[in-house]
Amino acid sequence: MEAARPPSTAGRFVVVGGGIAGVTCAEQLAIQFPSEDILLITAHPVIKAVTNFKQVSKVLEEFDVEEQPKTMLENRFPNVKVIQSEVKQLKSKEHCILTGDGSQHVYEKLCLCAGAKPKLICEGNPYVLGIRDTDSAQEFQKQLTKAKRIMIIGNGGIALELVYEIEGCEVIWAIKDKAIGNTFFDAGAAEFLTSKLIAEKPEARMAHKRTRYTTEGRKKEAQTKSGAGNLGSALGPDWHEGLNLKGTKEFSHKVHIETMCEVKKIYLQEEFRISKKKSLPFPRDRCNQSVTTDKEAWPVYVELTNEKTYGCDFIVSATGVTPNTEPFLCGNNFDLGEDGGLKVDAQMHTSVSDVYAAGDICTASWPPSPFWQQMRLWTQARQMGWYAAKCMAAASLGESIDLDFSFELFAHVTKFFNYKVVLLGKYNAQGLGSDHELMLRCTKGQEYVKVVMQNGQMMGAVLIGETDLEETFEHLILNQTDLSSYGDLLDPNIDLEDYFD
Ligand SMILES: Cc1cc2nc3c(=O)[nH]c(=O)nc-3n(C[C@H](O)[C@H](O)[C@H](O)COP(=O)(O)OP(=O)(O)OC[C@H]3O[C@@H](n4cnc5c(N)ncnc54)[C@H](O)[C@@H]3O)c2cc1C
Numbered sequence: 001m002e003a004a005r006p007p008s009t010a011g012r013f014v015v016v017g018g019g020i021a022g023v024t025c026a027e028q029l030a031i032q033f034p035s036e037d038i039l040l041i042t043a044h045p046v047i048k049a050v051t052n053f054k055q056v057s058k059v060l061e062e063f064d065v066e067e068q069p070k071t072m073l074e075n076r077f078p079n080v081k082v083i084q085s086e087v088k089q090l091k092s093k094e095h096c097i098l099t100g101d102g103s104q105h106v107y108e109k110l111c112l113c114a115g116a117k118p119k120l121i122c123e124g125n126p127y128v129l130g131i132r133d134t135d136s137a138q139e140f141q142k143q144l145t146k147a148k149r150i151m152i153i154g155n156g157g158i159a160l161e162l163v164y165e166i167e168g169c170e171v172i173w174a175i176k177d178k179a180i181g182n183t184f185f186d187a188g189a190a191e192f193l194t195s196k197l198i199a200e201k202p203e204a205r206m207a208h209k210r211t212r213y214t215t216e217g218r219k220k221e222a223q224t225k226s227g228a229g230n231l232g233s234a235l236g237p238d239w240h241e242g243l244n245l246k247g248t249k250e251f252s253h254k255v256h257i258e259t260m261c262e263v264k265k266i267y268l269q270e271e272f273r274i275s276k277k278k279s280l281p282f283p284r285d286r287c288n289q290s291v292t293t294d295k296e297a298w299p300v301y302v303e304l305t306n307e308k309t310y311g312c313d314f315i316v317s318a319t320g321v322t323p324n325t326e327p328f329l330c331g332n333n334f335d336l337g338e339d340g341g342l343k344v345d346a347q348m349h350t351s352v353s354d355v356y357a358a359g360d361i362c363t364a365s366w367p368p369s370p371f372w373q374q375m376r377l378w379t380q381a382r383q384m385g386w387y388a389a390k391c392m393a394a395a396s397l398g399e400s401i402d403l404d405f406s407f408e409l410f411a412h413v414t415k416f417f418n419y420k421v422v423l424l425g426k427y428n429a430q431g432l433g434s435d436h437e438l439m440l441r442c443t444k445g446q447e448y449v450k451v452v453m454q455n456g457q458m459m460g461a462v463l464i465g466e467t468d469l470e471e472t473f474e475h476l477i478l479n480q481t482d483l484s485s486y487g488d489l490l491d492p493n494i495d496l497e498d499y500f501d
């Protein structure tokens, strides 16, 4: 008997991807077109939903994120239909996508929100792990419970979170830069944070008002094999909270940082033995670094470009992401950004007719506001998904809309080393050249405030700790208030809010 073919569909709007961008886009389309069926196709059995959304100021927003079974989304929006299947091909001329189960879905307007995947320093090496979704985070945790020493490569968000959270395991952290956290901080902020890292015993965690991440809704679904390979949606804030990030030893933090170096070569144990090279033990202190040879046999060895070699149980490659464009490219003439993302214009439209994109998969290619830049973050995935739906709806009705206000000012609230961190505008003077000045205020262990000024106007800010300055600074940047006559803006005796609110 011939096997039944999976059903094919035809709909006005189709969205691909069950992460924050795709789910937000589908929800918004469902609200705007209550009598249309909105199709969401996603490779993984669970979807990501934004809950408890709160606009805290003009651009700063807070929300929780939950992994939920697809039925919860369908119950909330009866006109959203979720199909769990991996998209294998896009036939843009025919306005149709093909999925792994052999069915095809015809669309009038399509939004691609397939996210990104870790850009690993070395593909196919079982000792090199990337962290992206719940499955990869659990695999990392499993490996960590057996580990005495790991190596972390990369200097962005994931590395910063891991070096602070991991306990009971030696961590060798190799970074290309002079100071830690280069995607978020300059050297001053890095120094402020480093003191927390070298403290042996981390202090009790304070409860911060911050985006929360839960996988409650996942439990049942997770037992079902997704068959989706590594195509789960990206993790997000506090993803490590439910995981016990502890190695085999009894100490808390033990982190050694190797700066200004990259990975030269990775050796498996046998290869290393044959090479007759020597590896270094974990450096005990700053004066007595690297004088002896490590006697221990490790599963894997990393030779760095600074000629130092360390053995470890495994390597975490926290070296950024690559947009997940592969299934959509063949036969379609997409313009791609330098980072490999699908270029989108100010209407979130790609270079292919009726195909939109949002979230980590896309590269914003409109002339940006002077205080905004794209970063592959949860907040931007939500904003882009929401705005892409608005643009699709407008285009479908023969209209167009102005770029949403959320793209006026870059604003990111997060937490590193248990400090609240707020980044606003050109927080690292990105693209401002040498024509800018910095104002700083720092109280060790408490707060670090940096403001980027140009021609007497505020262009960006980094706020670490409970500074309470974010709304005032957001206001000053957006209004481009002339601050040249105010002297030391960061004088703690001046109540800035009285001046400007
Ligand atoms: C460890 C970690 C911590 C993070 N922490 C933060 C943070 O603190 N703050 C912050 O703002 N951001 C954080 N981020 C970044 C943030 O999670 C992402 O920027 C955001 O979630 C991207 O959302 P997205 O919807 O574009 O993509 P994703 O969440 O990656 O979703 C992509 C979706 O597409 C589906 N898919 C992929 N390919 C196909 C296909 N061929 N067919 C069908 N479906 C497909 C996937 O199953 C998935 O559902 C973190 C990321 C990681 C990895």
Ligand SMILES: NC(=O)C1=CN([C@@H]2O[C@H](COP(=O)(O)OP(=O)(O)OC[C@H]3O[C@@H](n4cnc5c(N)ncnc54)[C@H](O)[C@@H]3O)[C@@H](O)[C@H]2O)C=CC1
Pocket (backbone or CB within 6 Å): 121, 153, 154, 155, 156, 157, 158, 159, 161, 175, 176, 182, 183, 262, 263, 317, 318, 319, 320, 321, 375, 376, 377, 414, 415
């Ligand atoms: N709290 C937050 O806001 C967090 C955000 N994220 C986001 O999740 C995504 C993934 O995080 P990350 O992998 O940390 O990416 P990232 O983009 O934040 O950082 C990548 C880091 O790897 C370095 N790097 C790149 N190639 C390298 C190489 N070959 N050798 C050595 N170093 C190399 C870069 O210099 C950079 O420091 C990012 O979009 C990030 O913004 C992740 C964790 C926390």
